[in-house]
Amino acid sequence: MCNYAEDEPGEVFTMPSPLILVNLKSYQEGTGSRAHLIANTAQIVANESGVTIGIAPTYIDLHPLCHHFAIPIFAQHVDGSDPGAHTGQITADALKLAGAAGSLINHAERRLTLADIDASVQALRSKKLTAVVCTNNENTSAAAAALSPAYVAIEPPELIGSGVSVSKANPEIIKRSVDAVRRVSSDVKVLTGAGIQSGECVKIAVDLGTDGVLLASSVVKSKEPGVVLRDLVSRL
């Protein structure tokens, strides 16, 4: 069962820290059998290192990955609506049924209205699933924290997919975002992302007060995802 969070006493459904969360996006290198390979590698590295590693595949790969692996599997997006007459939507109910651990919400490539972010967070919480709300700066991180998700994941848009790590290029934004989130809620954990590619980036992020990282291309597009994953957890 991949939903680590279900038995926690609290109501926010976080994972053990630190968390390395890998977004497979719609990359060809992260779809179908390649998604299975990355999930399998992630599980091996998680077991070796004791670090929590989650994977967010496409909707289509969600169900098989949840059933084949014990690591937490996330959706890339979830709608806040209840089951019903909604075409082309992903409900929290369907995620729960598929065995998912939670979902990203409001990723830079899938922005939502404030009202919809709130609805998605509440829908996940009502199913005891883990909500990771992505944000673009300090202000929106504080705003997202007010919705009581498990995680806020701050990703400066100009660094996403840039190959330049946020933890090196802009450690101040991480620090200020952690502080901004803490002022609103001490229960909400913080991830950071954008350009994360090595164990050193991860260590800086954790030292700055975050609970882990959200990353994508450096794992998914690597010919050796196992090498990258082992490096990512190496300094924790």
Next chain:
Amino acid sequence: MCNYAEDEPGEVFTMPSPLILVNLKSYQEGTGSRAHLIANTAQIVANESGVTIGIAPTYIDLHPLCHHFAIPIFAQHVDGSDPGAHTGQITADALKLAGAAGSLINHAERRLTLADIDASVQALRSKKLTAVVCTNNENTSAAAAALSPAYVAIEPPELIGSGVSVSKANPEIIKRSVDAVRRVSSDVKVLTGAGIQSGECVKIAVDLGTDGVLLASSVVKSKEPGVVLRDLVSRL
């Protein structure tokens, strides 16, 4: 293999007419094991009657249904983008990989920009998949036909889920939409939907020149979907 269209000589990838296409939406009664039950029933009725019956489940149920059943399985939405850095999207590539026959596009509950409808249609065609573009009136049906999808599915929004059948309440809009589509392209087939619930509705729709129907709640929410499906094909 559920993709009926793949071996056709043309480029538009339609199904044999008439087509009964059942949208499972996000209904609880159409998710998970219930989706399998409906697909199984649809396959039995299709075999009995010789009528093509397609099913459009949630993204998560797409892959297992494609592998378990020979009837055409559709996505409820597809994005026009190539594989890549797109979070929370469904690409035509992923649909092809999953074994889908095609996808709905621009459903009333998931409207797209004109540019995005075009991109989605072209993405499906490039993968030899069947594009069903939903429209709301005669004008937009003609416009959609200009994008050369396999099907235009006209659904007057005020009748969707109403229990009032478009083929009885507004046969004129069906006739005018068929004519409008024909004026733009003789290759594009027409479905109609909204309130379709019986074999009589289907017969009227086909007599008015359509190639079939798009429907949802009357099958999905029925306690006996087999009874409804057998009725739907009974007058063809």
Next chain:
Amino acid sequence: MCNYAEDEPGEVFTMPSPLILVNLKSYQEGTGSRAHLIANTAQIVANESGVTIGIAPTYIDLHPLCHHFAIPIFAQHVDGSDPGAHTGQITADALKLAGAAGSLINHAERRLTLADIDASVQALRSKKLTAVVCTNNENTSAAAAALSPAYVAIEPPELIGSGVSVSKANPEIIKRSVDAVRRVSSDVKVLTGAGIQSGECVKIAVDLGTDGVLLASSVVKSKEPGVVLRDLVSRL
């Protein structure tokens, strides 16, 4: 000059409390000469009563109203972008040039992404204009407060235009929203709306800790807006 806020020492650019803010929407009864009539009446009642009354007309009426009246005139929406290659947008720069006092942001009839709400609030602040962020519940009110607008305006969507006053139907949501906003920031003022139609509604709202009300149809669609406006301020 209608921008009350400009000379305030703080950085949030609020108006004197209480504030009665009338959204003219796209009502025929609030466009063109009718907008002038309502603004003129509002100015008379504001002068008589000493209560601040603001008007939010359509974009087209913004400039003439700003030049003819001394009461604060708001836009109904503002985009966060700088001047540039943006077609069909309203910039804070253009609002400043027109003489506006500020703008509504994220109204229920014009929802924005979280990132865009933040950009719009910051754009207004940089021009010393008053930002009023509309929200739908307690959570999103707290989230909006984290963006440091001048006002958060909480409007339960089910009561908008209902003729049922939020202050009578659901005083608890007002109280909880005021508390939620206060926990995030003591600088952000709170308005409430939805169904407000009498001086009694306004008094309850103010007694519950808000700084005023946001309303529309009960003034705009009245044959005697002066009678309604005088009633609205009568218990303050």
Next chain:
Amino acid sequence: MCNYAEDEPGEVFTMPSPLILVNLKSYQEGTGSRAHLIANTAQIVANESGVTIGIAPTYIDLHPLCHHFAIPIFAQHVDGSDPGAHTGQITADALKLAGAAGSLINHAERRLTLADIDASVQALRSKKLTAVVCTNNENTSAAAAALSPAYVAIEPPELIGSGVSVSKANPEIIKRSVDAVRRVSSDVKVLTGAGIQSGECVKIAVDLGTDGVLLASSVVKSKEPGVVLRDLVSRL
């Protein structure tokens, strides 16, 4: 009165060809007094040359420009809704009241759903205003023509603001789009845009069968808009 189209016998409300339509976007150089200067210059050049020149300013400048100048003034966007409870929208009714000649619809910087494009076109037509639907390629140009606007304006997105003229870089897309529109309707006129900057570009566009051009930065950002406008009409 700037609405050239009103007295035409047909129902599509086009302008005399060729039409030079200048989109002022949200450029600082096209707002307020600068909008007046450009409109005044356009009127002088239109009178000198006999060529129809239209201007599309921001919403706020729409009303004063309509009243000061006899050339056709367009909105940059229009919503399809009737007057009513719509916050932050621009109705065709409000445009008519302001004296506008028509509106751009679905500009690359303000894309709409297909259903909304249709609603906007019909709203303009019902008020005898000129609809200019922007499109990105041959397919969407044909689709837009099926909605019976006065004009389809094809602008390849990769050339917008590029300084590379569509009429030189990609004359084939203009020719194919004109043909595609003609196949759907012989009443709909075609404009082309993206990178248009000289009389030679305009001449090529007209020689390829279009009824004029849509352009922006080369006029708006010029220090001498009169020089640019005189050049644009010089080869007609």
